Amino acid sequence: MKFRKGFDESHVNALEFGRVAENSGAAMVTIHGRTRAQMYSGRADWDIIGEVKAALSIPVIGNGDVFTGADALALRAHTGCDGIMVARGAQGNPFIFAEIKAALAGEAYTQPGEAQRLAMARLHLQRAVAHKGQSAVIEMRKHVAWYLKGVRGAATLRAKANEAATLEEMLALLERAED
Numbered sequence: 001m002k003f004r005k006g007f008d009e010s011h012v013n014a015l016e017f018g019r020v021a022e023n024s025g026a027a028m029v030t031i032h033g034r035t036r037a038q039m040y041s042g043r044a045d046w047d048i049i050g051e052v053k054a055a056l057s058i059p060v061i062g063n064g065d066v067f068t069g070a071d072a073l074a075l076r077a078h079t080g081c082d083g084i085m086v087a088r089g090a091q092g093n094p095f096i097f098a099e100i101k102a103a104l105a106g107e108a109y110t111q112p113g114e115a116q117r118l119a120m121a122r123l124h125l126q127r128a129v130a131h132k133g134q135s136a137v138i139e140m141r142k143h144v145a146w147y148l149k150g151v152r153g154a155a156t157l158r159a160k161a162n163e164a165a166t167l168e169e170m171l172a173l174l175e176r177a178e179d
Ligand SMILES: Cc1cc2nc3c(=O)[nH]c(=O)nc-3n(C[C@H](O)[C@H](O)[C@H](O)COP(=O)(O)O)c2cc1C
Pocket: 002, 032, 063, 064, 065, 066, 085, 086, 087, 088, 089
């Protein structure tokens, strides 16, 4: 079961909610350390994740603001959580899971270079189109924009990606980006 810290700062109920979940037979819970009212504003409250972890016997997964391997280590150290859930940090960066795995194992990790990130963007695009058809190209525009983060000339490429309507157009753009 996945839930937030609470509805708003006057209704913080993650601890109570976690207990009810466990007593009702939930096998595992995930907590995003923000209230519903907060949406994505402010920092995720990792303290509440630690409080729920301390109170329950079932596995507790921590969630909120993990964008690097170091963040994952910090969240685990702060809360004692049994697992880490990543959402926005994986957008345009599926490599984050390898980074976190290495961090948790205390192993060295090398960030992917530009060519590797663009190759991943092409693979993602091809698979999305194979799975959903050409309409996936429109949906992929935002993903391509995320993959282009840090790539030289990203602003121009993003503008072009937002106009690409076919697999061929989008692929051509991602291939040119490597030049
Ligand atoms: C594209 C996207 C879709 C999401 N869909 C859901 C959803 O269906 N249900 C849900 O509980 N949370 C959903 N979330 C929220 C995330 O699961 C997560 O709790 C939140 O983004 C905080 O984690 P983060 O800091 O790693 O992004 C979604 C987040 C993103 C970015």
